[in-house]
Amino acid sequence: MRNQENNTPARDVIAGRNAVMEALRSGRPIDSIYILKGGAKGALGKIIACAKDENIPIKDATPQKLEALCGEINHQGVAAVAACREFSTMDDVMRKAGTEPPFVVICDNIEDPHNLGAIIRTAEAAGAHGVIVPKRRGVGLTATVAKTSAGAVEHMPVVRVSNLVSTIDELKEKGFWIFCADMDGEPWCQADMKGPIGVVVGSEGFGVSHLTKQHCDFVVSLPMKGKVNSLNASVAAGIVIYEAVRQRNDIRAR
Numbered sequence: 001m002r003n004q005e006n007n008t009p010a011r012d013v014i015a016g017r018n019a020v021m022e023a024l025r026s027g028r029p030i031d032s033i034y035i036l037k038g039g040a041k042g043a044l045g046k047i048i049a050c051a052k053d054e055n056i057p058i059k060d061a062t063p064q065k066l067e068a069l070c071g072e073i074n075h076q077g078v079a080a081v082a083a084c085r086e087f088s089t090m091d092d093v094m095r096k097a098g099t100e101p102p103f104v105v106i107c108d109n110i111e112d113p114h115n116l117g118a119i120i121r122t123a124e125a126a127g128a129h130g131v132i133v134p135k136r137r138g139v140g141l142t143a144t145v146a147k148t149s150a151g152a153v154e155h156m157p158v159v160r161v162s163n164l165v166s167t168i169d170e171l172k173e174k175g176f177w178i179f180c181a182d183m184d185g186e187p188w189c190q191a192d193m194k195g196p197i198g199v200v201v202g203s204e205g206f207g208v209s210h211l212t213k214q215h216c217d218f219v220v221s222l223p224m225k226g227k228v229n230s231l232n233a234s235v236a237a238g239i240v241i242y243e244a245v246r247q248r249n250d251i252r253a254r
Helices: 017-026 042-053 063-070 090-097 113-126 143-148 164-173 210-214 233-248
Strands: 013-015 030-036 058-061 078-082 103-107 130-134 158-161 177-187 197-201 218-221
Touching (some): 013 017, 013 063, 017 078, 030 042, 030 063, 058 063, 090 130, 090 158, 103 233, 113 130, 113 143, 130 164, 158 164, 164 177, 164 210
Parallel strands (some): 103 197, 130 158
Antiparallel strands (some): 030 078
């Protein structure tokens, strides 16, 4: 997010107490707010209260983290990362699905904005109806996500939820079958993905969390014949998403 050439913050970073407060008051979409650890007093306390009212994630930050975000700008203990667009709701997802069996991609703690952007791009191209991301752990709709998505973020509903496991359980109650892309599952091409489905993709370093995996209906795996034991998150997501597309469009494999 930092501009390396002139040591200034990137366009999606808002630095300083007044600037952040005005962004909150104006209703500008904010992805998250970084507060200097131990600095939740005075003006920073007001910013935190306002952010909580707007359901905006607040993250503790070290001085080094804030300096990396803000460059030479005086951050005064606070920086906000502006969202490239507002988050959607599950109602938006269902409206997009219309009469089709709904198809969502669930991102479990994806932290790399390039991976999230690539997943959104693939999901949109494949005809999925929504992408779900967690509120606390994982990247949001930053400028880097928007750029990597190649414009797909403008057309794909992205829903941010407070509890991923609870959301999965709610989807299952609505008739969704939830597929977890992880190790030690059935071959990805043998699972039936024709109905209302959610595909869970795990983080870059740790995969799908144990608790999330427990709440999925099926685990699907990709064959790994090389020396490495995992694929990039967006690559794995793309393979599983397009297997769902093949089945849902009755395209025969030869």
